[in-house]
Amino acid sequence: MTLAAPTSRWTPANLDPRQAAFWQSTATITAVPACRRSWKTEGAKRRLVRAALTPSPHTGRRFFACAPTQQQARDIFWSDLKAMVPTWALRTGNPDKDIRESDLEIHLRDGGLIRVAGLDRPARVEGGFWDGGLIDEYADCRPDVLHEHIVPMMVRPGSYIDIIGSPSGRNHWYDLVERIKSGDLPNAAHFTWKGSEVLHLYLGRERAEEVLSQARATMDEDTYRQEWEAAFTSPRNQVYYAFRADDHVEPCEYDPRTELHVAFDFNVSPGVAIICQERRYTGSNPHVDRSEDVTMVIDEIWIEQNSNTRKVCAELLRRYSGHEGEVWIYADASGGAGHTSQVEGSDLDLIRKILDPVFGGRDVQMTGGKVLHVPSRLVVDVPAANPPVRARINSVNARLRAVDGTIRTRIDPRCKRLVRDMEGVQYKKGSSDLDKAGAPDLSHISDAFGYMIHRRHPLVESRWEVQQF
Numbered sequence: 001m002t003l004a005a006p007t008s009r010w011t012p013a014n015l016d017p018r019q020a021a022f023w024q025s026t027a028t029i030t031a032v033p034a035c036r037r038s039w040k041t042e043g044a045k046r047r048l049v050r051a052a053l054t055p056s057p058h059t060g061r062r063f064f065a066c067a068p069t070q071q072q073a074r075d076i077f078w079s080d081l082k083a084m085v086p087t088w089a090l091r092t093g094n095p096d097k098d099i100r101e102s103d104l105e106i107h108l109r110d111g112g113l114i115r116v117a118g119l120d121r122p123a124r125v126e127g128g129f130w131d132g133g134l135i136d137e138y139a140d141c142r143p144d145v146l147h148e149h150i151v152p153m154m155v156r157p158g159s160y161i162d163i164i165g166s167p168s169g170r171n172h173w174y175d176l177v178e179r180i181k182s183g184d185l186p187n188a189a190h191f192t193w194k195g196s197e198v199l200h201l202y203l204g205r206e207r208a209e210e211v212l213s214q215a216r217a218t219m220d221e222d223t224y225r226q227e228w229e230a231a232f233t234s235p236r237n238q239v240y241y242a243f244r245a246d247d248h249v250e251p252c253e254y255d256p257r258t259e260l261h262v263a264f265d266f267n268v269s270p271g272v273a274i275i276c277q278e279r280r281y282t283g284s285n286p287h288v289d290r291s292e293d294v295t296m297v298i299d300e301i302w303i304e305q306n307s308n309t310r311k312v313c314a315e316l317l318r319r320y321s322g323h324e325g326e327v328w329i330y331a332d333a334s335g336g337a338g339h340t341s342q343v344e345g346s347d348l349d350l351i352r353k354i355l356d357p358v359f360g361g362r363d364v365q366m367t368g369g370k371v372l373h374v375p376s377r378l379v380v381d382v383p384a385a386n387p388p389v390r391a392r393i394n395s396v397n398a399r400l401r402a403v404d405g406t407i408r409t410r411i412d413p414r415c416k417r418l419v420r421d422m423e424g425v426q427y428k429k430g431s432s433d434l435d436k437a438g439a440p441d442l443s444h445i446s447d448a449f450g451y452m453i454h455r456r457h458p459l460v461e462s463r464w465e466v467q468q469f
Contacts, residue, residue: 006053006086007086018192018193022191023047025189027188027189028159028160029180030160030162030188031164031177031188031191032163032190032192033164033167033173034191034192035166036166036227036228037195037199038195039198045080047134047162048134048162049084049085051131051160052089052108059110061108062112062128062130062131063114063133064116064125064133065077065116065117065133065136066117066133066135066136067119068137068141070118070124071118072118072136073104073116073118081106081116085108090106090108091109091111091112119141119142122145122148122149126149129159130154130156131158132159132160133162134164136165138163138176139166139171139172140165143171143172143439166226166230167226167231167233169226169233171424177232178416192230193230194230195208195211195212199211215228237426238423238424239426240396240397240400241397242398242400242401247401247407248410249411249413250413251413252277252297252412254277254298254299255279255325258279259278259325259328260277260320260325260328261276261278261328262328262330263329263451264312264329264331264351264451265332265445265448265451266331267444269304269305270305270307271302271303271307271309271311271312272301272303272444273312273448274297274299274445274448274452275297275301275316276295277296277298278292278293278296278456279292279293279294279296280292287405287407288406288407288408288410291408294409295408295409295410297418298415299319299414300414300416300445301316301319303315309350309351313351313355314354317358326377327355329380329381330456331448332447333382348380348382351380352378355378356378359377383455391454392453394459395450395459398459418445418446421442421443422446425439425442426439
């Protein structure tokens with residue numbers, strides 16, 4: 001496919017069918033995680049200018065081009081957009097008046113506007129509705145910027161947004177793409193391509209292979225797949241290195257009579273809990289242990305905003321109030337101090353208060369006046385102090401996969417947040433601390449899982465006594 005040009009900046013572009021599909025997308029949200037130097041940014045710029053110049057019965061239409069920071073946005077977009085907008089499309093036809101360097105704005109006929117902005121300050125794109133726009137290098141943007149600061153401003157009929165960038169681990173960029181692929185987001189589309197599939201269109205086959213060969217010779221496997229094959233690879237400093245989705249994820253049935261193990265991590269945003277059972281594995285994976293205590297992660301609770309222990313407990317009861325077996329509770333030993341309303345007591349107090357009427361001991365009036373005492377089915381198993389983070393992580397990895405390859409954990413596909421944590425939680429570079437600042441929405445639900453696993457299946461390290469003679 002070859003594209004025509006309104007200015008000389010619009011050089012001819014021969015497109016692969018996947019790139020052509022992106023060019024023709026009419027989705028409200030279009031995500032393009034693709035390899036570097038493969039037309040994704042160029043295509044998004046052209047789509048933006050084309051939309052801004054397309055005749056419309058509506059005046060004052062507004063479009064944005066954003067990147068993680070103001071300087072990045074200027075470097076990526078400003079010169080090109082100025083060259084791509086023809087003079088006849090400007091408000092007065094005078095570039096000196098209509099192209100405002102200090103504001104990074106191009107003012108168009110009929111009151112239209114194209115603004116270039118960095119998302120390190122989301123206020124730059126707030127305060128008015130938008131008809132279209134694009135975000136580049138989305139993996140490096142703040143995780144909340146799309147749904148909290150931009151999507152609420154995209155309410156006009158026909159508004160759209162292109163989100164592009166190379167993959168970068170398993171972060172909010174990966175999460176957005178997975179939501180689109182699963183059909184969770186309405187009117188959204190996803191396009192991707194590898195360097196080996198498109199570079200020859202611009203460089204010729206011989207030069208394209210030289211570029212890719214050099215990359216293969218100088219990059220580790222994960223970096224190459226991320227940069228040139230558009231793969232959301234798990235990082236080398238993956239905390240839960242024993243996890244592999246192909247080995248650990250499969251449907252796990254719920255048994256209303258088997259013990260229910262519920263682990264909490266006390267937060268306000270998000271509020272989370274993980275629900276497990278332990279029993280004999282009867283599936284077909286030959287590497288899974290056949291004993292009675294294989295951990296089956298059957299469900300998860302994730303309340304995104306303004307949560308608390310009361311809300312998480314209410315959701316637990318909505319799903320499992322009819323459970324017939326014992327219910328075991330595991331949690332952060334701090335009891336969630338500072339997270340839940342102090343007037344109601346600690347988080348552990350609230351758990352008991354809310355769950356006891358359903359799972360606690362009680363007297364039941366029987367026919368004929370006889371009273372039957374039903375013993376409590378609620379067991380709170382929380383230590384006086386949390387284990388060291390490293391010990392908890394080691395216990396989880398050992399439960400995921402022992403040294404001999406034996407697997408003792410299964411995770412139901414519905415537990416998408418836990419799977420994302422298993423694949424995406426990282427250590428800070430050069431340290432043994434979890435990188436919670438780099439991905440603030442990660443680690444919460446895997447922390448909860450770790451509290452339970454370390455309590456039930458702690459990894460006991462051998463200690464040797466040295467005798468001196």
